Amino acid sequence: MISLKDKTIAYTLKSFFNLQIKEYGQLLNLQIDSKSKRIKMELMLAGEKEPIEVEIGSYEIREREGKHYILIKNLKASREWIDMLARSYLDGYCIEIPAQLAKALKLIV
Secondary structure, three states: OOOHHHHHHHHHHHHHHHHHHOOOEEEEEEEEEOOOOEEEEEEEEOOOOOOEEEEEEEEEEEEEOOEEEEEEEEEEEOOHHHHHHHHHHOOOOEEEEOHHHHHHHHHHO
């Protein structure tokens, strides 16, 4: 069962990431399980007829030189070519996030 905190953070993260990816598509659904540190999402990418599912097997919130990041680990996607591309370029990658979002995420980690 997803906690209220996880749902609140998912809503905030969804808004943030939709701003970041708006030229590539839209994040339709986002679920965070802070106990297992997993994130599941459904995206509708530009030019695609059906949404894809992406799962982040684990994540970490990091701070470096006053900036905040989310480290993505064990990334999987429902489309083979996207899965291969994502594993090659995003698995183990840190994405900078706003300090306010990092603080909120740290509350659930």
